[in-house]
Amino acid sequence: xxxxxxxxxxxxxGLLHEGPMHGYELRKRLNLMLGWGRVLSYGSxxxxxxxxxxxxxxxxxxxxxxxxxPVSKRPRITYQVTxxxxxxxxxxxxxxxxxxxxxxxxxxxxxxxxxxxxEIRLRVLEGRRTRLQERLDRIQRELxxxxxxxxxxxxxxxxxxxxxxxxxVMWLSDLINAERNSASTAASPSISPTPTPxxx
Amino acid sequence: xxxxxxxxxxxxxGLLHEGPMHGYELRKRLNLMLGWGRVLSYGSxxxxxxxxxxxxxxxxxxxxxxxxxPVSKRPRITYQVTxxxxxxxxxxxxxxxxxxxxxxxxxxxxxxxxxxxxEIRLRVLEGRRTRLQERLDRIQRELxxxxxxxxxxxxxxxxxxxxxxxxxVMWLSDLINAERNSASTAASPSISPTPTPxxx
DNA sequence: GTTAGCATGTAAGGAGTTACATGATTTT
DNA sequence: AAAATCATGTAACTCCTTACATGCTAAC
Numbered sequence: 005x006x007x008x009x010x011x012x013x014x015x016x017x018g019l020l021h022e023g024p025m026h027g028y029e030l031r032k033r034l035n036l037m038l039g040w041g042r043v044l045s046y047g048s049x050x051x052x053x054x055x056x057x058x059x060x061x062x063x064x065x066x067x068x069x070x071x072x073x074p075v076s077k078r079p080r081i082t083y084q085v086t087x088x089x090x091x092x093x094x095x096x097x098x099x100x101x102x103x104x105x106x107x108x109x110x111x112x113x114x115x116x117x118x119x120x121x122x123e124i125r126l127r128v129l130e131g132r133r134t135r136l137q138e139r140l141d142r143i144q145r146e147l148x149x150x151x152x153x154x155x156x157x158x159x160x161x162x163x164x165x166x167x168x169x170x171x172x173v174m175w176l177s178d179l180i181n182a183e184r185n186s187a188s189t190a191a192s193p194s195i196s197p198t199p200t201p202x203x204x
Numbered sequence: 205x206x207x208x209x210x211x212x213x214x215x216x217x218g219l220l221h222e223g224p225m226h227g228y229e230l231r232k233r234l235n236l237m238l239g240w241g242r243v244l245s246y247g248s249x250x251x252x253x254x255x256x257x258x259x260x261x262x263x264x265x266x267x268x269x270x271x272x273x274p275v276s277k278r279p280r281i282t283y284q285v286t287x288x289x290x291x292x293x294x295x296x297x298x299x300x301x302x303x304x305x306x307x308x309x310x311x312x313x314x315x316x317x318x319x320x321x322x323e324i325r326l327r328v329l330e331g332r333r334t335r336l337q338e339r340l341d342r343i344q345r346e347l348x349x350x351x352x353x354x355x356x357x358x359x360x361x362x363x364x365x366x367x368x369x370x371x372x373v374m375w376l377s378d379l380i381n382a383e384r385n386s387a388s389t390a391a392s393p394s395i396s397p398t399p400t401p402x403x404x
Numbered sequence: 405g406t407t408a409g410c411a412t413g414t415a416a417g418g419a420g421t422t423a424c425a426t427g428a429t430t431t432t
Numbered sequence: 433a434a435a436a437t438c439a440t441g442t443a444a445c446t447c448c449t450t451a452c453a454t455g456c457t458a459a460c
Binding site for chain 3: 247281
């Protein structure tokens with residue numbers, strides 16, 4: 005399955021919110037954004053874009069970069085979100101449930117967290133944390149069941165894996181606390197002059 | 205692509221080295237071993253086993269668990285490695301090159317490190333480390349190129365990702381040092397009574 | 405007795421990578 | 433002038449997951 009079409013779609017919609025972009029650029033941004041390892045290929049991106057065009061989530065427009073030379077150069081195709089696309093993006097972002105906290109899905113959603121309100125953010129963060137916690141519990145349980153002594157390297161890999169997940173849980177906890185704090189400080193008129201959710 | 209058939213093959217061969225096993229058990233062990241997230245499905249495992257049977261890397265034999273009731277119960281199919289399978293396993297394990305240090309491949313190889321000699325181990329560990337370092341460099345470079353200020357959450361995700369990779373690099377460095385130390389202590393007649401590479 | 409877990413498969417379909425094909429533009 | 437990178441695609445192929453199908457065995 006790997007990335008589940010919907011994920012690319014969400015990412016594209018999110019990126020196009022920053023402004024119109026063409027395919028090549030989208031690919032670069034996407035790879036930088038979720039490119040921990042695998043890179044997104046053209047054979048994956050362009051068909052996805054076509055599909056989104058058919059679904060009217062995005063529109064294309066031809067742009068000639070330099071106004072000096074009018075015809076000869078192949079125009080680049082620039083994509084922009086339609087209104088339907090914006091609505092779809094909002095719908096996907098406010099989705100709370102298993103699909104929101106699966107590995108790849110979570111990352112994308114997180115990257116665009118600024119576009120949702122805190123309530124959703126908290127729910128997704130907590131859902132993700134619970135998910136990981138369950139993973140840890142399951143592994144600990146299964147490990148306890150295994151009588152046989154583990155191989156040195158297999159054991160090391162195991163430990164490292166658990167470590168990584170535990171670390172991610174801590175990261176999430178910090179983020180959850182930060183959200184909660186920002187909520188309480190926003191309620192009381194304290195330091196920050198503009199308590200809008202959009203501020204960097 | 206996800207897991208690249210060869211990876212499952214290597215994992216199966218490695219596990220069967222511990223002794224004969226049937227499919228269900230293999231799946232469980234596999235999921236515990238590389239189950240950080242995705243689980244291996246039957247639809248993936250059984251076809252792979254069939255393919256390995258055709259390639260004569262493994263053999264199947266029917267086993268009735270309890271000797272009391274002879275016929276009626278469906279016998280479980282137990283797989284074991286053939287000689288050709290052992291050779292293939294050794295060939296795959298001593299492969300040094302890009303395929304050895306890709307994410308999934310690396311994990312499997314590492315889990316069975318006890319079956320190779322230190323020279324290979326070191327080369328794979330170092331290859332992996334270099335790979336990750338390159339990843340970090342590429343990202344840092346691309347990040348530096350990006351003029352525009354990054355979104356708060358996108359930035360946080362970025363940082364967390366870099367952190368994770370850096371941590372893995374440290375982990376690898378520790379392992380590399382450990383290998384080197386064990387090499388030098390094995391050379392001088394110091395503490396450990398049995399300086400064989402196989403000890404736990 | 406019935407639920408949960410053991411055990412073995414197959415078929416359909418989705419998803420995306422690789423490789424191919426093509427050409428413009430910029431940098432060296 | 434060559435090399436690199438920008439830029440847009442398509443087709444074949446591989447791989448895997450999901451869902452289906454079936455039946456045994458142990459525990460509650």
